[in-house]
Amino acid sequence: MTHPGCSRPWGLDGLTSIFTYQGLMEKAIKKLKYNFISDLAEDLVELFLSFCGEDKFFGHFCQRGEVYFLPVPLHPRRKRWRGFNQAELLGEMIASNLGLTYSPDLLIRTKNTKPQTKLDEEERRKNIRGAFSLDKNSKFDIRNSKFILFDDVWTTGSTLRECGQVLKRAGAKEVWGLTLAR
Numbered sequence: 180m181t182h183p184g185c186s187r188p189w190g191l192d193g194l195t196s197i198f199t200y201q202g203l204m205e206k207a208i209k210k211l212k213y214n215f216i217s218d219l220a221e222d223l224v225e226l227f228l229s230f231c232g233e234d235k236f237f238g239h240f241c242q243r244g245e246v247y248f249l250p251v252p253l254h255p256r257r258k259r260w261r262g263f264n265q266a267e268l269l270g271e272m273i274a275s276n277l278g279l280t281y282s283p284d285l286l287i288r289t290k291n292t293k294p295q296t297k298l299d300e301e302e303r304r305k306n307i308r309g310a311f312s313l314d315k316n317s318k319f320d321i322r323n324s325k326f327i328l329f330d331d332v333w334t335t336g337s338t339l340r341e342c343g344q345v346l347k348r349a350g351a352k353e354v355w356g357l358t359l360a361r
Contacts, residue, residue, distance in 0.1 A: 189344040192353045196333050196361030197230050204360050208331050212265050220265070224272040227359060247282045248274040251330040251342055252311070254291040269359065270329040279327070286342055287314050295338065303337040311345045322350035333358040 198204045207223060210216045250270035258264050267283050274281035290310035295303050313321070328342050333356065343354040 189347040191328075191336075191340060191343045191356045194333065194336070194339070194356040194358070194361075195231070196358045197227055198360040200332055200334075200360035208265075208360060212261070212331070215262060217263055217268060220268045220272065223359060224269055224276070227269075227273060228276055246279055246325045246327055247285070248277075248279040248327050248329060249282050249285055249342075249346075251328060251338055252283075252286050252288040254288040254310075256291050266330050269331065273329065282319070284314055285317055285319055285321075286311055286345065295334065300335040300337070303335050307337045307341045309341075311342050313345060313349055321346060323352045324350075325353040325355075326351055327355050327357050329357045331359050333361040 200208070207219055211219045211223070248270060250264065250266035253261070253264040253266075271281055271283070273279075288310055289312050292306050292310050295306060298306055326346055328339050328346075330339055333339060336356070339356040339358070343356065346354045
């Protein structure tokens with residue numbers, strides 16, 4: 180959870196990262212994203228679930244009502260280039276295994292940003308600012324809803340914070356971040 184003194188009206192309510200982004204986990208995520216080895220997704224999800232199944236994190240959180248599981252979206256151009264969105268691929272399997280409502284089309288990426296990997300924290304924040312919005316075609320009523328935003332890696336948090344801010348400004352009650360690694 181976010182410490183009350185650090186809490187911001189449009190900020191995430193908390194973050195859970197399951198693994199440290201180093202060693203085999205770093206290699207696996209990079210192979211998934213940059214070598215397009217999508218078969219790794221099933222193994223990553225299996226490992227993920229063995230460390231944070233329903234009883235460990237989601238059970239307590241999800242008992243408090245309906246929770247929507249949203250992957251961080253890629254810009255359509257980058258998704259076409261890669262052939263898939265790793266957050267969607269992993270997120271759909273995780274949500275399915277945990278019985279959570281999967282909502283991949285609620286948030287959209289409207290700005291084709293530079294890849295964040297070689298940017299420092301301030302550059303990342305500027306690069307991602309204004310990159311997300313709600314899908315105007317969605318009839319989903321966000322007000323008072325709870326969300327888990329999912330991405331593969333938390334580095335500086337710029338991406339998840341930006342997505343969370345869009346949801347909170349639209350009236351979301353709670354927005355939690357979840358990543359495979361940090």
